[in-house]
Amino acid sequence: MTPVKTAKYRVIKQYICENIESGQWLEHSKVPSENELSEQFSVSRMTARRALQELTEQGLLVRSQGSGTFVATFKSQSSLLEIRNIADEIHERGHQYHAEQLILQAVDVSEEIAILLALKAGDTAYYSSVLHFENNAPIQLEQRFVNPKLVANYLKQDFTQVTPHEYLSSEAPLTEATHEVEAVLAKDEISQLLAISNTTPCLQVKRRTWSSQGVVSLAILTAPGNKYRLGSHLVF
């Protein structure tokens, strides 16, 4: 058997996450103090503190010396600095993730896409369109063009089971990436997929990734601006 003992501070983190995500604890409301948590869970103050500390670093809580710990303003947030897997992000927020695979086929690429993928116009590339859901609400549309020379088996995957990003990472380790971030109005077909009106501003991220062999893929990620934001943290 596997005992799989969960660390105590993780249990407390989980408890706090659930209360926030279920709406029990609203934004800006006060959460139990270190002492209250340590008594409630029968752990030392340092252990309770660790849970609060890590959730603060993750942006779920805000702490203020002397006055207490509070629920931060909540919004989906993803990090630009790291190339992250959206499924992981959503799971970290304690939310349910699933994906729908809309398209997965070879396509003839336009000149613009060809240039970005380092192919010639008229060459074929692999194309996937996957809609990502957070708690059963669509949160991001991922349209991806993949260099067929570098990832020959792309079309044989099932992207409801593994995200394109996960698969590509396993096939061709990333060496480089660029992002371009814009605010756009989504085309009608996209706004319908995302269940938003066609006047809702969207964040659109174009991400090109390289392996040592060359350009691996171009991802176009579109997400409603009122549900999704990017964040980054720099230390000098």
Added chain:
Amino acid sequence: MTPVKTAKYRVIKQYICENIESGQWLEHSKVPSENELSEQFSVSRMTARRALQELTEQGLLVRSQGSGTFVATFKSQSSLLEIRNIADEIHERGHQYHAEQLILQAVDVSEEIAILLALKAGDTAYYSSVLHFENNAPIQLEQRFVNPKLVANYLKQDFTQVTPHEYLSSEAPLTEATHEVEAVLAKDEISQLLAISNTTPCLQVKRRTWSSQGVVSLAILTAPGNKYRLGSHLVF
């Protein structure tokens, strides 16, 4: 006088950072263990541990239970993540830059702003509103709240001559920054300033910057999505 006692774990972090940045400690090389550091700096193991822990979370180190702590592979500089001066960016494009200073005064801050600036609700902060122009077309509205304790002379500046960012950099060297990027619809008064319709999606960047003394300022940068984009380039 102000002793400004630096926390011990910060001293150790600083020591490690300097060794990495100066090239003394190369990628993948082993850094001193918790026990070695605690002896070297005459602190407890938990304090040395905290320094290693935080640097790991910040991505400078990698730890492996049983084998040790190592310098991480350097990644990422990104122009998005660099704190750039918009005047420089525009000049680099070979375009003409100028700014209009709309507001420069002390204001009572709302609760939300107070939290972000590490002030109390109802405290006063310094506030500036500056409109940046590229070739005589408005390109970005910069609204900025500044911590008056750290930048006492902010209200005496003329931000048509020097950007707020330039001035703050000279007054309080940055040690840390966070960005949040959203796609929004600008309020009417802002869309008028930017000379766009109120249905044009805008990129909004909230940038908080720290010096060693604490939160220096919160900048809210709003720019039309069809004229302005962010980019970043990561290398692994």
Added chain:
DNA sequence: CAAGCAAGCTTGTATATACAACTATTGACC
């Protein structure tokens, strides 16, 4: 020689404690 085990190092988790620094509230005093 090779396999396996044990020792010793490392980081990970957890506790109990102490004091410092900051905040909000309360109550006394003017």
Added chain:
DNA sequence: GGTCAATAGTTGTATATACAAGCTTGCTTG
């Protein structure tokens, strides 16, 4: 009523300690 001081509660830093868990090395043993 307004001001000030004391107080209780909160987070921040720091120490000393203990044991668990993972890796490395070297030695023992077959």
